[in-house]
């Protein structure tokens with residue numbers, strides 16, 4: 001599921017909210033992210049009640065909904081961008097209800113068909129995911145499971161068993177969009193996770209600067225810069241936001257691959 | 260008593276939250292399960308409710324009203340006489356006992372009508388806890404009296420200006436806060452909704468209403484009532500009143516939802532009736548939600564802020580699906596008419612939320628005979644609704660008073676003191 005990478009390389013993952021700032025703007029914005037050196041992109045289906053998101057992504061969801069973003073638009077976009085950028089992994093990110101209404105099995109089949117490599121569903125707990133694993137495995141569609149600093153050991157075990165592709169490491173408590181520290185406690189946390197899984201680790205929640213990426217390089221495989229990018233996109237426009245992302249990708253050591 | 264099957268009630272309920280909240284919910288569930296069958300814990304709760312909130316609340320016969328309606332005998336279970344003016348305080352006092360046992364120092368809550376926020380602010384003041392209340396910006400305008408008192412009690416009231424600016428958005432914000440704060444903070448969820456164990460836990464504390472009612476009915480009526488009627492926002496006062504009767508099929512249970520202005524989309528908050536709410540999973544649980552075909556949660560309306568919610572208790576969704584609960588609704592106008600009727604016949608000022616139960620209860624009583632008995636759960640008193648009622652029934656003396664009062668109040672407009680509320 002992960003694109004090719006060198007051993008010490010930190011892959012940068014970023015974000016698109018389908019319909020933000022508009023449906024038409026999604027494609028050029030994604031082209032910009034890819035040119036900047038981003039290797040993985042979450043396509044977020046907007047939802048009316050995004051409870052795991054901070055103000056930036058929640059606002060983007062509300063705008064995207066007004067612009068007509070939804071499951072069908074996300075699948076259409078996925079199909080387009082996964083053909084255009086075969087070297088990049090596209091993941092579908094959504095809260096459960098829009099997918100549940102679409103029909104989970106049907107969604108999995110359609111997503112795999114559209115070239116989606118993995119799924120991030122923050123409010124789908126492992127217990128509810130497990131029954132779907134046989135179909136997901138057949139489709140080669142990876143459920144990306146989240147773990148947090150407070151997930152207890154027996155749950156880490158269960159989540160690791162269901163995880164495919166990579167494990168999404170929530171760096172700290174809280175919602176998307178604020179600062180995180182990369183200290184000894186973080187290292188202990190990562191070491192603890194590695195006792196449960198051999199999958200690559202993607203760190204998200206609070207990755208916002210070049211310094212964050214330099215800190216994470218060599219410690220984990222993927223860093224997700226999502227809220228920060230959407231913030232830039234909202235304030236500066238997609239082109240300027242992509243320029244900032246290029247600086248971050250350079251700090252992560254990811255530029256060589258696209259040159 | 261109300262028991263889930265591993266968090267589920269039929270096909271509804273469950274725990275669909277971001278992983279970050281799972282440990283906090285599991286901790287709460289472990290504590291609740293260890294206490295709920297302990298008679299000493301129930302006695303501790305009952306004593307607190309008696310000493311602090313004047314329980315048991317009376318069961319009041321309504322002679323003149325029953326005659327005027329011209330059917331069954333109407334009785335009111337008087338939750339309006341609670342400290343803070345509504346049943347919401349029952350749940351809050353109970354959760355306060357849990358907060359103490361967990362040793363947390365801060366509480367947060369969502370609120371619609373402000374009654375739950377007010378009750379939480381009261382509990383926090385009494386226990387010396389830090390308190391933050393999330394409230395939709397539009398609800399703040401509708402229920403400013405409660406906002407005023409929450410702030411005076413020391414709570415921080417945060418206006419939520421996203422989406423429809425009502426209860427649903429306030430709950431989203433409270434969940435976000437909790438995801439970052441659960442280590443020292445308890446989320447005092449205000450109704451029988453949300454992720455497990457909340458529906459079961461809130462229904463447990465509110466069942467104090469029904470347990471009292473059952474005793475009172477046996478001694479005052481001499482038997483069980485024929486019908487028990489309650490308004491349904493999230494469902495906590497209804498489940499409290501229904502609790503002991505759920506397994507007694509001869510007692511009719513009627514839940515009255517907010518019919519708002521009309522059946523058109525966005526104009527009501529009816530979720531339990533045919534063609535309204537549909538299966539969905541959001542805000543941490545599965546229930547009937549008003550939503551569009553893409554699974555986006557819908558907009559709601561009610562004159563009563565406490566009924567203006569997009570989902571409903573999974574316990575009630577299950578009871579309705581099984582045919583045990585009879586769903587009914589009352590429009591804004593019907594609720595206001597029932598409000599006036601009670602005021603004039605019994606000298607009781609009901610909350611606008613409770614006025615929906617009155618409207619449904621009056622309608623049902625009129626179809627019954629004088630030998631039958633209807634109990635209406637009067638979930639709260641109407642003092643908080645003075646501005647809304649004054650607007651619905653305009654009186655020149657009240658408007659003139661407001662003008663004079665405005666002139667007497669210090670002028671903060673240039674400093675924009677509470678500008679955040681109206682942003």
Ligand SMILES: Cc1ncc(COP(=O)(O)O)c(C=O)c1O
Nearest residue numbers: 492493494495496565612638639
């Ligand atoms: C007086 C009163 N009644 C009823 C409700 C509705 O809530 P529930 O359905 O949980 O009882 C509220 C909610 O704020 C309320 O304040």
